[in-house]
Amino acid sequence: MRTIFVLLLILLFSSCNAQFDKNNLINDWYLYKLETKDGSKPFLLKNISEKNYNIIINKNDYLLVNNQTLFSSFRDSRFKTNYNLIQNRLVTSSESSLTIEKLGKDSLILSQNIKGFEAKDLLRYFYVRKDIVLQNEIKKNLNKDTLIANNILSPTFKNPLSTRQLKDLTITKPFSVKDRPINYKFNGYIFINVQTKTVTIKLISFDNELLDQINKKSKDLIKFNNWDVASLNNFKIIKIPFAFESYYKLSKEIESYGEIYSFYSIDFNSNNEENISYQQTQKSSSLFNQALLEYQNKNYIKSIELFDQAYKYNPKKLDAYYNSAAINFGIGKKEEACKIWEYLKNEGQKIAESEYNLKCKN
Known part of the structure; x- marks a missing residue:
């Protein structure tokens, strides 16, 4: 057998x-x-x-x-x-x-x-x-003089462009008011002429008073040699939608700033949560570990506070949300727990959907 x-x-x-x-x-x-x-x-x-x-x-x-x-x-x-x-x-x-x-x-x-x-x-x-x-993408653009670039068929920029920085204000000082980066944005289209080897930019949304600043940020984009167009010589013109944002944020504990270039769309990135700096993830992990220690010591309120801070520093710290919700529910704070589960449910999280349906619909 x-x-x-x-x-x-x-x-x-x-x-x-x-x-x-x-x-x-x-x-x-x-x-x-x-x-x-x-x-x-x-x-x-x-x-x-x-x-x-x-x-x-x-x-x-x-x-x-x-x-x-x-x-x-x-x-x-x-x-x-x-x-x-x-x-x-x-x-x-x-x-x-x-x-x-x-x-x-x-x-x-x-x-x-x-x-x-x-x-x-x-x-x-x-x-x-x-x-x-x-x-498939080449077939769609067959016999076209102008290619509207997308994330599959496009020239590539040869150097990194976007930057993001975060300062922990518990261990360092913020910028002085005069040295702080400014918040501004602009968008438009980059036109690469493959035949004449020239690059121009047409702006759509921008602040006229910041044209000097915009021109400084655009100077690398209009250098033909900064673009790899070797595989696209069959097109005369390559049109690339783009958007740029310079941002600065100051709160009690952190100062964040950066410059974000987005290609293939003129929609602004709006400093979205996808872009999380190394410093943010490190700070979030430290807070998360502190929260675990407080939980082990039965300091539940403090533990919740630290888990909440952990996901505020790193909005993708999924376990911090779940832990905060579970502890809130365990100590009788059902409303707070259900708010977190509902948010996660709306973001497509199956476990949170089950928890919300089981514990919050009654």
């Missing part, structure tokens, strides 16, 4: 392993859909194309890249991850791997596995081959 059971296991694993052709795996893959393993939307993620979610899979390693890297000849090997293909998993360490849930000639579905992480914190990636996406 045991022999039959072992044979059945061997057949099962062989069947799973034979469900895909390993040769199809080695490819450049474009991400078209992203969710967490519990079916939730990725928390506060508004634009997956700018993130390192596309994947370039080689024989023994893979590279997670954004659209700019995927659709250019640029390959940065600094962030390559080695893997061993074991059955249907790309094993990267004893604690992490990617499961191949589906693999065909044109499509791929991968899901994360990290020891100690819950399904709500792990991602499922839905991919299609890059060359198919690129071919």
Whole structure:
């Protein structure tokens, strides 16, 4: 009986392993859909194309890249991850791997596995081959003199542009009033003439009194050599929608400032929550750990305060929301807990939806 059971296991694993052709795996893959393993939307993620979610899979390693890297000849090997293909998993360490849930000639579905992480914190990636996406985009623009750039078919800027900074005012002083960055924004279209090798900008929304400042910020954009147009020589003109924002924020504990360039749309980024600085994540993690200690010491009110601060510093600190809600509910503050669960539910979080339906609808 045991022999039959072992044979059945061997057949099962062989069947799973034979469900895909390993040769199809080695490819450049474009991400078209992203969710967490519990079916939730990725928390506060508004634009997956700018993130390192596309994947370039080689024989023994893979590279997670954004659209700019995927659709250019640029390959940065600094962030390559080695893997061993074991059955249907790309094993990267004893604690992490990617499961191949589906693999065909044109499509791929991968899901994360990290020891100690819950399904709500792990991602499922839905991919299609890059060359198919690129071919479709080229077909749509066939015989056009002017290309309206998008995140798939576009020249790439050769240097980093956007910057974000955060100062912890508990350990340093803010800028003096005269030295503070100013809040302003402008948008429009960049026109790259491939034939004459010139670049011009047409502004749409801007403050006339800040034209000198705007021209300074635009000077790098109008240098033809700063753009990689090598693969787009069949177009005469490339039109790139863009928006720029300079921001400054001052609160009791933090001072944040930066310059954000957004391409392929004239919509302003509005300093959205996707862009969180390293300093913010560090401060948030420190507050989160303090909150855990206060909870262990049964200082529940203080623990809630610290968890709330943790997600204010880093609005993506999902566990800080859940912990705050759970403790609030546990000490009888149902209304506060339900506000948090309702917010998370509206952001597509399945666990929060269950908690809200179970505990807040009565």
